[in-house]
Amino acid sequence: MRSSAEKVAYTSVFVCVALMLSYLESFLPYLPIPGFKPGLANLAVMISYFCLGLTAAATVSVCRILLSSLLFGSPVSLIFSLVGGILSLGVLALYGKLMKRVIGAVGLGVLCAAIHCVGQCIAASALYGAPLLFTYLPWLLVLSVATGALTGALTHATVGRLKLIIRSSR
Amino acid sequence: MEKKSGFALFGLGDAICIIAVLLTAAILALSAQIMFSTTDSPILEVNIDGKTELYPLNEDRTLIINENGISLTVQISNGTARIESTTCPDGICRSMGAISHNGQTAICAPARVALTVRNADTGGEPDAIVR
Numbered sequence: 532m533r534s535s536a537e538k539v540a541y542t543s544v545f546v547c548v549a550l551m552l553s554y555l556e557s558f559l560p561y562l563p564i565p566g567f568k569p570g571l572a573n574l575a576v577m578i579s580y581f582c583l584g585l586t587a588a589a590t591v592s593v594c595r596i597l598l599s600s601l602l603f604g605s606p607v608s609l610i611f612s613l614v615g616g617i618l619s620l621g622v623l624a625l626y627g628k629l630m631k632r633v634i635g636a637v638g639l640g641v642l643c644a645a646i647h648c649v650g651q652c653i654a655a656s657a658l659y660g661a662p663l664l665f666t667y668l669p670w671l672l673v674l675s676v677a678t679g680a681l682t683g684a685l686t687h688a689t690v691g692r693l694k695l696i697i698r699s700s701r
Numbered sequence: 702m703e704k705k706s707g708f709a710l711f712g713l714g715d716a717i718c719i720i721a722v723l724l725t726a727a728i729l730a731l732s733a734q735i736m737f738s739t740t741d742s743p744i745l746e747v748n749i750d751g752k753t754e755l756y757p758l759n760e761d762r763t764l765i766i767n768e769n770g771i772s773l774t775v776q777i778s779n780g781t782a783r784i785e786s787t788t789c790p791d792g793i794c795r796s797m798g799a800i801s802h803n804g805q806t807a808i809c810a811p812a813r814v815a816l817t818v819r820n821a822d823t824g825g826e827p828d829a830i831v832r
Contacts, residue, residue: 638715
């Protein structure tokens, strides 16, 4: 990045992409498990992490959650998403520090998706006192392997090309 | 043209990640099987914004819950409970279907209402029992 203005501009582009993906997702039916979403918005977070760094990814994630809850969600969905999103950012931070040589895009996508589900289930359990961690989370985890692998693979396919564009626009 | 993204797509570490997540899911599901074995007299725990009401699941009845500006109709019949209708625009809770086994849950997040099936002896301290 040449200047911080450039970084702000690219970050806001990714916030828009994440918001668009959230919006698209809000049309999907809740299948096969109620409350489950493929987490397409996480795609934008992961891509911004690889193109712009952790700070940008955190900005994209938090802005996306605040805006999409405001536009298409409720205060409760805000709490669920925030807990899941912050835990996912934790995974990204750990990945940059420890796991970069060991884990590829697919593994990172799966870990982010899984920890997002764990966070949401913890939030829901805390709010409702229901044993969701045992009855609901296993199914979410199995699905998150599929969706996480998909977002990971898409990230891998996109980042190389995007970096070229960002570099050539200087 | 250079297309390097600077990180791997899939490797041994990724396979381990996937196996670890699936293993966690299996362990959680198994412990749920052990903890929440079925019971002869299950009860429906209705948690409305932090307050708990208990209803026997083997007596048919219709509950109408008005909470947070949302009206929910809960139908208890033949030992199962389901959210029959809701005025909430999402309608996620309706798609949660019928619950009948211990530990199963249906939640309407916007109304802050949670339905949980429990064993009669593990329901905890209720605020009120409705018979």
